[in-house]
Amino acid sequence: SYVLTQPPSVSVAPGKTARITCGGNNIGSKSVHWYQQKPGQAPVLVIYYDSDRPSGIPERFSGSNSGNTATLTISRVEAGDEADYYCQVWDSSSDRVVFGGGTKLTVL
Amino acid sequence: QVQLQESGPGLVKPSGTLSLTCAVSGGSISSSNWWSWVRQPPGKGLEWIGEIYHSGSTNYNPSLKSRVTISVDKSKNQFSLKLSSVTAADTAVYYCAREPPNSHVMDVWGKGTTVTVSS
Numbered sequence: 001s002y003v004l005t006q007p008p009s010v011s012v013a014p015g016k017t018a019r020i021t022c023g024g025n026n027i028g029s030k031s032v033h034w035y036q037q038k039p040g041q042a043p044v045l046v047i048y049y050d051s052d053r054p055s056g057i058p059e060r061f062s063g064s065n066s067g068n069t070a071t072l073t074i075s076r077v078e079a080g081d082e083a084d085y086y087c088q089v090w091d092s093s094s095d096r097v098v099f100g101g102g103t104k105l106t107v108l
Numbered sequence: 109q110v111q112l113q114e115s116g117p118g119l120v121k122p123s124g125t126l127s128l129t130c131a132v133s134g135g136s137i138s139s140s141n142w143w144s145w146v147r148q149p150p151g152k153g154l155e156w157i158g159e160i161y162h163s164g165s166t167n168y169n170p171s172l173k174s175r176v177t178i179s180v181d182k183s184k185n186q187f188s189l190k191l192s193s194v195t196a197a198d199t200a201v202y203y204c205a206r207e208p209p210n211s212h213v214m215d216v217w218g219k220g221t222t223v224t225v226s227s
Contacts, residue, residue: 001170031212031213033213033214035154035214037154041219042203042217042218042219042220043146043154043203043214043217044217045213045214045215048211048213048215049211049213054215084153086153086154088154088213088214090212094170095167096156096167096168096169096170097144097156097159097169097212098156099146099153099154099155099156100153101153102153102154
């Protein structure tokens, strides 16, 4: 079965750039979606189809996907960006949604 | 805009069946979207349970497939989840979500409902 691997945690100072990776076998051939989840809240879609942003999501959030790694980049990080972030793909070989294990972003 | 609301018992006995409903408002469940269930055990990550189209077509997580049934009720504009033979490992927050056509991306989520499996 297809596996997505994320680092458990990433730390960044306010105003700096955070990069959260999502690794998977030839993930560049799949569409990757990213969700932000704050404590006690439902996930929120922040990036879809690798690099598209839903309306209402700041331009500071961007995404890329190539080879075996997809990356969520958050520029000019703010305290309010502190959350868990999950990547997700559709595995067409088994017809199922796959989530990464999640990355806790800490703003120092 | 579309809103989703989960409902159902917050406590289920071991070996019993967990039953939840997701009410869709602000849009029709018969639109060209798929509708998903996702769960999150305490302190853990997201786990996809399965999805359904209004025609009744479904896809399930292979790890849960033998215990899961997702169904749709177009007359009530809602879809449902049944998970049988539950154990403490099924204790989680359960979310329903919308997937726009041909996307398998979840753009609208319910607030989630907590289900505890305990005697």
